[in-house]
Amino acid sequence: MALLRMVFREIWLNLRGRRSSLLVTLLMVSLSFVVFDVFLLVTWNLGSMLERERESIGMEAFLEEGLSPQAARSMGDVVAGMEQVRSVYYVSPREAEAIFRSQFPRREEMLDLLSSEYRLPASLQITPAESGRSPAAMEELARTVAGMEGVVDVVYGEEYLSDLSDTVSALARLDLFAGLMLVVSISLVVANTVRLSVSRRSLTVQIMSISGAPGWFVRTPYLVEGLMSGLAGSALGLALVALASQMLQGTLGHRFLPLPWSLLVVGLGGIVGLAGSWLGLRAALPGLGRAGPVRGGRIR
């Protein structure tokens, strides 16, 4: 307990009087996280949009003219029995016309211009099951249904879905890249801060070492410094993005990152800060990183 209290005291002594260098580190970590958070926010919103679209997306199979309603319904039963299909609804030519008139009231005259013998084709409205909503599964289902006798054409938003999916994948890759850049840049910033910190307190490190302080005791204040820089920097970056998101809410409809994601971002900041301080310590106190018998060279 006394040792733990002493560690806290060393952490305080280490941070005291270094406000400007800590502030610079905090600012650099925050700004890096702002860039990362913006990428993440855009990806997450597009991803959510893709999910919503996938949930609402359907497929329509247009049937041959003259196919009897009984034949069309039995065909619908066959499609409904497929693994990738949740439900099938038969739309008769009359119902199709009613739907057209209700959805496009200004274009009703188009139907009136056609001869009385012309009827909109009957169709099967197919709702895919959860497992059948990926672009690949939708494409496979469309191919199967299109190959059935009595089906003239199958339509669904394949291009739109595929484009949206590609955009989200590209953004996810960009996020990963931005994340990697973030890890490297923040680690280097924190490592440099810790190196300067150790150099400034080299006398303290030396005296602790010759006084019999264990290695972890000497290292802990610097590791805590990195951890705190990472946590505080990522939290500040997230807060700035949240503020900007709130201000843009009226003009750019979107949702902010959910709490678990926000906590993950702050956690990532802590981990990166810790890794940075570990790197800095290895550079400033090379002996402390190793364990085992000491052979030659200087021990710190």
Added chain:
Amino acid sequence: MLVSMDGVSYRYRTWPALEDVTMGLAEGEFLVISGPSGAGKTTLLRLMWMDILPDTGALEVAGFRADGITRRELPLLRRKLGIVFQDFRLLPDRTVYDNVALPLQVAGTAPRMIRRRVFELLAEMGLSHRRISYPHELSGGEQQRIAIARAMVSHPQIILADEPTGNLDPGVSRMIVDLLMDINRGGTAVVMATHDPRQIPEGTARMLFLDRGRLSDPGFWPGMGS
């Protein structure tokens, strides 16, 4: 033997700092290592607190062998030693009390025990009134006495003093030597490196002479004024 060196050599890159040194330190002994600047006195002391390890030869200090010591054991060895430097090396951001208490604090000693031991030592050194002062508020002699108190606080088996009087005037130097001799009379072994052995009264210590990394027994005691 508290310290045992057998055929120890150490090089800084290509420059041989110590060559084939064989020596020992018995419990309760006062050993003076003398020699000109650059003779290897500091290197010899650094080997004793295992800041560096020998390139060749066998070294054992307070039961720890240099060829087998691990990083975990190093703090345990250092807790058996008290080290005093020429330039005091007190921590400027801590009070006298905290400087003296440091070795006990890093070893996890209970605060009540630390307080009792530090007060006791400061009283012995006649520096109780300075316990809340900072190092820059003290004279050179006071700073060195505080450094000695820090070295003594955890009841070490050996005090390693590297030119402890190098930065002090003759009067204060005499006081520091007397203090080290008092400590030795209490049973603690002392190794003192100095370029001026005349400060130590004849017959009170064993003297070894280092010259260009080689150790020799001078066979005489350089008396005061000689």
